[in-house]
Each structure stands twice: as structure tokens, then as C-alpha cells.
Amino acid sequence: MPDKSPHRHEAKKAAKTIKEKRADKRAKGIAEADIDPVAHIKKK
Numbered sequence: 001m002p003d004k005s006p007h008r009h010e011a012k013k014a015a016k017t018i019k020e021k022r023a024d025k026r027a028k029g030i031a032e033a034d035i036d037p038v039a040h041i042k043k044k
Contacts, residue, residue, distance in 0.1 A: 016024075
């Protein structure tokens with residue numbers, strides 16, 4: 001009969017979840033939004 005007790009598997013960490021990826025994108029967008037958008041407008 002096989003051993004059915006839980007075992008700890010020290011596998012490598014899973015990749016980022018979709019939620020984590022989206023949170024990173026939002027955080028990056030907020031950081032870029034802190035820059036004054038009017039200061040970067042070029043006159044044509």
C-alpha cells in the first residue's frame with residue numbers, strides 16, 4: 001500500500017501569477033504617471 005502522508009516538495013518556486021503580473025503593471029504605470037505630462041509636450 002503506498003504512503004499517502006503529505007510530503008514537503010522543495011521544488012522551485014512557481015512563476016508569477018496573473019494577479020501579481022497585473023499588480024506589477026499597475027504599479028509601474030502609477031510610477032510613470034507621477035511625471036508631469038505637460039512638461040513633456042513638444043510644440044510643433
